Amino acid sequence: MPAHRVQFSPSGRSTLITEGASLLRAAELASEPMRAECGGRGACGRCLVRILDGQVPEYRVLRREAGSAEVLACLTRVHGPLTVQPLVEAQLPKLVSGDRYIGVQPLAAWAPWPLALAPLVECHGAEDLGVALDIGTTTLRLLLIRLSDGTIVGEAWAYNPQISKGADVISRIVAAEKGCLGELAAAIREAVVAMALEAAGGLDPGCIRGYVVAGNVTMIHLLLGEDPSGIRRVPSEPRALAFSPVDAQGLGWPGRADAPVYTVPGAGGWVGGDILAGAVRAGFSRAAETALYVDLGTNGEIVFGNADFALACACSAGPAFEGGGIRCGMRADRGAVDGAAIDAENGAMELSVIGGGSVRGLCGSGLIALADALFRAGWIDRCGRLTARVPVERRVEGKWGVAIALSTDQRVALWERDTASLIRAKAAVFAGIRSLVESLGAGGPGIERAYVSGNFGRYLNLPAAVGIGLLPDIPLGRYGYIDNGSLEGAALSLLSSQFFAEIAAYVTRVTYVDLSDLPGYMDEFVGASFLPHTSPDLLRMG
Numbered sequence: 001m002p003a004h005r006v007q008f009s010p011s012g013r014s015t016l017i018t019e020g021a022s023l024l025r026a027a028e029l030a031s032e033p034m035r036a037e038c039g040g041r042g043a044c045g046r047c048l049v050r051i052l053d054g055q056v057p058e059y060r061v062l063r064r065e066a067g068s069a070e071v072l073a074c075l076t077r078v079h080g081p082l083t084v085q086p087l088v089e090a091q092l093p094k095l096v097s098g099d100r101y102i103g104v105q106p107l108a109a110w111a112p113w114p115l116a117l118a119p120l121v122e123c124h125g126a127e128d129l130g131v132a133l134d135i136g137t138t139t140l141r142l143l144l145i146r147l148s149d150g151t152i153v154g155e156a157w158a159y160n161p162q163i164s165k166g167a168d169v170i171s172r173i174v175a176a177e178k179g180c181l182g183e184l185a186a187a188i189r190e191a192v193v194a195m196a197l198e199a200a201g202g203l204d205p206g207c208i209r210g211y212v213v214a215g216n217v218t219m220i221h222l223l224l225g226e227d228p229s230g231i232r233r234v235p236s237e238p239r240a241l242a243f244s245p246v247d248a249q250g251l252g253w254p255g256r257a258d259a260p261v262y263t264v265p266g267a268g269g270w271v272g273g274d275i276l277a278g279a280v281r282a283g284f285s286r287a288a289e290t291a292l293y294v295d296l297g298t299n300g301e302i303v304f305g306n307a308d309f310a311l312a313c314a315c316s317a318g319p320a321f322e323g324g325g326i327r328c329g330m331r332a333d334r335g336a337v338d339g340a341a342i343d344a345e346n347g348a349m350e351l352s353v354i355g356g357g358s359v360r361g362l363c364g365s366g367l368i369a370l371a372d373a374l375f376r377a378g379w380i381d382r383c384g385r386l387t388a389r390v391p392v393e394r395r396v397e398g399k400w401g402v403a404i405a406l407s408t409d410q411r412v413a414l415w416e417r418d419t420a421s422l423i424r425a426k427a428a429v430f431a432g433i434r435s436l437v438e439s440l441g442a443g444g445p446g447i448e449r450a451y452v453s454g455n456f457g458r459y460l461n462l463p464a465a466v467g468i469g470l471l472p473d474i475p476l477g478r479y480g481y482i483d484n485g486s487l488e489g490a491a492l493s494l495l496s497s498q499f500f501a502e503i504a505a506y507v508t509r510v511t512y513v514d515l516s517d518l519p520g521y522m523d524e525f526v527g528a529s530f531l532p533h534t535s536p537d538l539l540r541m542g
């Protein structure tokens with residue numbers, strides 16, 4: 001079968017691909033990051049590309065101009081050499097690894113109780129290194145840590161390359177069921193190699209003595225090449241919740257010949273080692289007070305409990321909190337709106353932007369803050385629809401419906417369908433929280449402490465999160481923020497075998513609650529599908 005070269009512009013990445021394969025497949029092979037929320041079914045409209053050079057297809061062309069055409073990459077077959085440019089809808093925001101954690105000593109900065117340096121993996125000398133890794137459905141984060149003194153010496157972030165098979169875990173499981181398990185495993189393993197080398201910089205990656213990986217149960221299955229299909233059965237039946245360590249070399253990862261890879265155990269098909277690492281990092285396993293831990297990722301994961309017991313559940317929040325699924329969404333990075341205020345008198349809207357400068361997009365925390373400000377000012381109604389109070393100069397209409405302009409050129413805007421996504425996401429999380437807390441009955445404990453984790457950096461606006469009905473209306477002083485509980489828990493596990501053992505022991509006290517088994521969950525969800533809630537009284541759970 002003939003093969004054709006597909007080149008991506010402006011990145012210059014290219015690949016050879018067999019006749020008849022899709023452009024989305026070419027992007028995967030070329031390692032060109034591309035949004036594909038629906039996993040290539042032609043349903044999400046994200047994978048838009050412009051054909052700059054080569055034969056323009058006859059069919060399924062969304063827009064045709066002289067010499068170029070806009071098409072969906074997943075529905076377009078390659079029949080000759082092509083040069084294509086991913087359009088803004090298809091682009092993933094750039095991830096910059098930065099040096100946020102360099103120099104941090106996890107045992108001093110993150111340990112919930114005093115922990116001695118006693119690495120889970122062998123350490124024989126000052127040059128020995130270990131890796132802590134968080135495998136998220138959307139992003140991967142890696143820390144390289146000097147084992148002799150527990151200092152972070154390197155870090156790397158990357159998108160999960162499996163994203164081209166869909167934005168959520170179900171899409172990935174379906175892809176694995178269709179025969180892509182090996183490909184999914186290889187993609188994640190190769191991405192980790194690149195990250196480990198990037199984090200090592202001038203250090204010798206051959207000095208890596210071992211890895212600790214936290215992730216949801218699906219991600220761990222895919223990493224290890226285990227069939228994940230049982231996870232989505234009812235009841236959920238993962239192959240295992242705790243796996244024995246495997247050899248790093250077997251995964252193709254750099255390090256000593258005998259370097260092991262530990263994975264943090266999970267508590268149920270939908271409650272993985274990522275959330276448990278975060279809960280123990282928050283101190284749950286030794287806490288007398290009953291606390292709430294909420295991880296706001298693509299999967300909203302929630303734990304409610306203390307040292308004696310914990311209930312855990314997961315709800316499908318979608319990618320809105322990570323800036324995904326939002327027309328002008330981006331990561332909490334330079335140029336992202338992260339706060340908003342509206343003057344009720346004169347209707348002036350003021351936006352704060354990370355790093356100052358012009359508005360480039362809207363991150364998850366900005367979306368929450370903006371929705372809260374708009375609702376308070378009466379610019380959007382309880383369903384998130386624009387009202388007549390939106391000043392005409394801010395109102396935008398286009399193929400996506402109506403929106404409120406956020407940038408002077410109106411290219412960055414909040415669309416009504418974005419607020420609808422946010423309301424669905426926040427309703428799923430809030431209904432999950434209420435269902436867990438209420439399942440203990442009227443005399444059960446209240447929320448004495450609450451921890452929120454997620455990819456918000458330092459930017460989550462807690463009053464706004466409470467204001468839109470995402471989080472319970474308890475005194476704000478009870479809230480704490482954990483940047484990335486999964487990654488921090490993995491780092492603590494790497495440096496303290498006691499901490500790793502504590503997670504494994506705490507798993508036995510965790511009861512997984514399948515929200516679909518709770519008769520009241522859908523009622524809670526419907527009640528929470530408004531701003532801030534159908535019955536604002538129900539927001540108070542303290």
Ligand code: FES
Binds near residue numbers: 042
């Ligand atoms: S339309 Fe969703 S991936 Fe192409």
